Amino acid sequence: MSAWPEHALAAASHADPYPYYRELARQGWTRDEGLGLWLAASHAAASAVLASPACLVRPPGEPVPAIWAGSRMGDTLGRWLRMSESPWHPPLRAAVVAAFAAMPLSAVQTCARQLAAAFLAEGAVTGKRLDALTDYLPAATLAALLGWPEPARGQVAAQVAALARALAADADAAARTRGEAACRDLLAQLACLPASGWLAAWRQAFAELGEASLHANLAGMLFQSFDAGAGLISAGMAWRCRQPWDGNDDKEWNRRLRADPVLHHTRRFVAEEVELAGQRLLPGDVVLVLLAAAAQDPAGPGEAMDFGRGRHGCPGERLALAIAKGALTALESARPDWAALAGSIRYRHLPNARIRRFGAGEMR
Numbered sequence: 018m019s020a021w022p023e024h025a026l027a028a029a030s031h032a033d034p035y036p037y038y039r040e041l042a043r044q045g046w047t048r049d050e051g052l053g054l055w056l057a058a059s060h061a062a063a064s065a066v067l068a069s070p071a072c073l074v075r076p077p078g079e080p081v082p083a084i085w086a087g088s089r090m091g092d093t094l095g096r097w098l099r100m101s102e103s104p105w106h107p108p109l110r111a112a113v114v115a116a117f118a119a120m121p122l123s124a125v126q127t128c129a130r131q132l133a134a135a136f137l138a139e140g141a142v143t144g145k146r147l148d149a150l151t152d153y154l155p156a157a158t159l160a161a162l163l164g165w166p167e168p169a170r171g172q173v174a175a176q177v178a179a180l181a182r183a184l185a186a187d188a189d190a191a192a193r194t195r196g197e198a199a200c201r202d203l204l205a206q207l208a209c210l211p212a213s214g215w216l217a218a219w220r221q222a223f224a225e226l227g228e229a230s231l232h233a234n235l236a237g238m239l240f241q242s243f244d245a246g247a248g249l250i251s252a253g254m255a256w257r258c259r260q261p262w263d264g265n266d267d268k269e270w271n272r273r274l275r276a277d278p279v280l281h282h283t284r285r286f287v288a289e290e291v292e293l294a295g296q297r298l299l300p301g302d303v304v305l306v307l308l309a310a311a312a313q314d315p316a317g318p319g320e321a322m323d324f325g326r327g328r329h330g331c332p333g334e335r336l337a338l339a340i341a342k343g344a345l346t347a348l349e350s351a352r353p354d355w356a357a358l359a360g361s362i363r364y365r366h367l368p369n370a371r372i373r374r375f376g377a378g379e380m381r
């Protein structure tokens with residue numbers, strides 16, 4: 018691997034992209050003609066883009082990717098908080114934030130720890146098993162809290178994985194077909210869950226928005242937890258491989274996520290001419306907001322940016338951390354061979370997230 022990532026979309030899976038990011042943060046704005054993207058890398062540039070109403074989460078006129086237009090998946094994506102802009106975004110966001118606030122974090126952490134312990138008890142704690150745990154736990158924990166019965170939770174995590182594969186930029190027709198089927202099945206199951214416990218709180222929060230919005234956003238929440246959640250747990254494990262650390266300390270998470278982030282960038286689509294942090298942007302421009310670079314900008318406040326900022330910032334931050342804390346506690350009790358795992362770490366080739374794999378080199 019070369020000393021410098023080839024470009025910003027290759028940085029998240031590079032062994033040490035941080036000198037590159039610091040150089041980009043020093044420059045503030047960069048134009049990458051090869052990628053056709055503006056890079057907003059300083060803290061000032063990234064924050065200005067995330068705060069600007071001229072910079073949207075979807076290209077104007079394409080509320081969902083054209084390939085999904087007219088499908089059930091397309092209808093679902095179009096209802097997601099993550100894909101929505103004003104005037105739909107503020108009431109949806111208020112509903113999601115209220116639903117998240119209704120679940121005590123201690124219950125989330127306990128549920129994640131118990132599910133992780135049961136998962137690890139089923140076999141030897143190999144690298145592949147740990148990879149499977151990181152893919153299973155975020156969605157399975159949320160499914161358990163929503164009231165999915167025990168035998169179905171692994172299947173929910175598998176369906177969310179199919180959804181994630183279908184929505185990846187390099188998905189082929191077969192992956193998209195499987196994703197559409199998984200989406201339909203998840204929505205059908207969500208409609209049949211008994212409306213008690215946490216799901217009752219979701220229903221109450223979505224009373225004005227309707228059932229279709231509720232079910233789509235529950236599927237959206239499961240999807241949002243999947244890759245980023247796996248990245249967070251695998252980062253905590255990788256740091257533990259080097260030395261013991263206090264995974265229950267939020268300040269420690271912030272410090273480590275600033276130095277070695279999981280979520281490296283997000284995109285914005287410019288809808289109208291605007292000047293942000295000294296850079297003029299035109300309608301049709303696309304901006305890569307380099308959260309990983311902005312977090313390390315010496316001119317910034319010195320905080321992790323993993324969970325984004327502003328009106329689309331992650332409402333699931335505390336839930337995601339509670340799940341990761343539960344996972345790390347269960348893992349400590351399972352006593353894996355941390356030193357052996359340290360030598361097996363690889364990064365998945367994803368453009369925007371740094372997700373470790375521990376079993377890539379194992380035979381099965």
Ligand code: HEM
Pocket residue numbers: 074098099100101110113155237238239241242243245246248249279280283284323324325326328329330331332333334336337340
């Ligand atoms: C339980 C797990 C999680 C849930 C339920 C969740 C949920 C969400 C939702 C619903 C949004 C859309 C917010 C909006 O558009 O208004 C979002 C955005 C975001 N999430 Fe999370 N998330 C989770 C885990 C994570 C993790 C682990 C990370 C980082 C490591 C992360 C990083 C982000 C970022 C950066 C955004 C903003 C993207 C943007 O501004 O374009 N999330 N999340």
